[in-house]
Amino acid sequence: MTPPPVPPLLPTGEEAARKRVGDLDVDLPSMAAVSNLFRVVNAVRNYLERNVLRDYNLTFSGFTTLWVLWVMGSMETRHLAAEAAVTKGTLTGILKTLEDRDLVERVTPETDRRLTLVHLTRKGERRMRQIYPRFNAAEREMTAALDQQERDEFVATLRHLLSAIEGLEQGQAVNYG
C-alpha cells in the first residue's frame, strides 16, 4: 500500500474544465450546477445502496417501486412507471424481479384485460416497514450537514428547477409511457 507518486487528480475537474473551455463561449455556473448535481446524486445513491439496500438485496429502483406502492397503494403499471420515473418497459423487468422475490403481485382485472394491477404482498409490506426507518435515517445522516434554512432553500430550488425543466419539455413531453 504505497502512497501514489503523484497527488490525486482534482475530484471534480472543474478547474481543468474552466481552462479547457475558456476560449469557447461557455456558461460556467450552469456547468458547475449540473455537474455537481450528478456528483451528489451518485454519492447519495451509492450511499443508500451500500449502507441500507444491500442488506435487503434490493436495488434502488426496486426500493423506489416498493415505496410508491407502499405510500400510494396498489396501482396500474403505467401509473406506477410514471411515479417511479422509469418507462413501462423498464418497470416490467423491475416487477419481474420483485415478483420473483414475492414482494409484489400482478393481477389482471376482469373489467379490462389489458390492464395489470400491481400491489404489495404481505411480505412486501413487512419488508418496507423494516427498511424504511433505516433508509430515512441514512437520508437524515446525509442531509445533517445542512442547517434548516439551507436545507429548505435547497428543496425549494429543486422544486423550482423541476418545474422549469418540465416547462421546457412542453409539447415533446417525457411520457414514461
Added chain:
Amino acid sequence: MTPPPVPPLLPTGEEAARKRVGDLDVDLPSMAAVSNLFRVVNAVRNYLERNVLRDYNLTFSGFTTLWVLWVMGSMETRHLAAEAAVTKGTLTGILKTLEDRDLVERVTPETDRRLTLVHLTRKGERRMRQIYPRFNAAEREMTAALDQQERDEFVATLRHLLSAIEGLEQGQAVNYG
C-alpha cells in the same frame, strides 16, 4: 386522444407519503430533499439525452467519458473511471462502445504493460467541439429559472452535501477501483 378520466396523480407523491409514514418517526425534510434530488436529476438527464446527445448517438455516460478526456487530456483507465464516477468494469464497456465508434483509442504503454492509456481520436475531439456548445446551452436553459444568487447557493449546497457524504463514507470508501 381523450383526456384522462381522473386528474393525474401527484407528481411527487409527497402528500401521500406524509400521510403514510405519519405514524412512524420519519424525518420529512430529508425525505423531501432526497426524493426531489432524484426527480431533478432524472429530468436533467432525460432533457440532455433527448435534446442533445441523441442527435450524436451518445449516451450520457459516453458523453461524460469523452468530456473528461477532452478537458483533462489522455489518462489511464482507473483515473478515468474515478473522474467519470463509474467502476473500472463499467468503464471497460463504455470504452468498447466509444472505440467501436472511433471516438477514443486505447494504448498499452511499453513501460508498464498492465496499464491502458485512453485518449481521444481526432474524430472524438471534433465531435466534442460540435456537441459541447449545445450541451452547455441546454444546461443554461435548465438553470435559467434561477437567479444568480439562488444558483450560487444551490451549487454551494451541492458541494456541501458532497463533502458531507464523502465524510460519512470514510473507511468504507467508494473507490470506483
Added chain:
DNA sequence: TTGCGTTCGTTGGGTCCCAAACGATAGTAT
C-alpha cells in the same frame, strides 16, 4: 358485426451499472 384505430403491458436489442473473480504484469524479499 365487422373493421379499424387506440391503449394496454411485454419483448428484443443495445447500453450501462456494480461487485466479484480473474489473468497478466510488475515489484519485492528472500
Added chain:
DNA sequence: ATACTATCGTTTGGGACCCAACGAACGCAA
C-alpha cells in the same frame, strides 16, 4: 532465481434502462 504480493484492466452474472415494435384487448363507427 524464486516465491510472494500488489496492482492493472477485463470478464462474468444479475439487474436496470431506454426505445421501438408487438400482440392482445378494447371501443366505436359503418
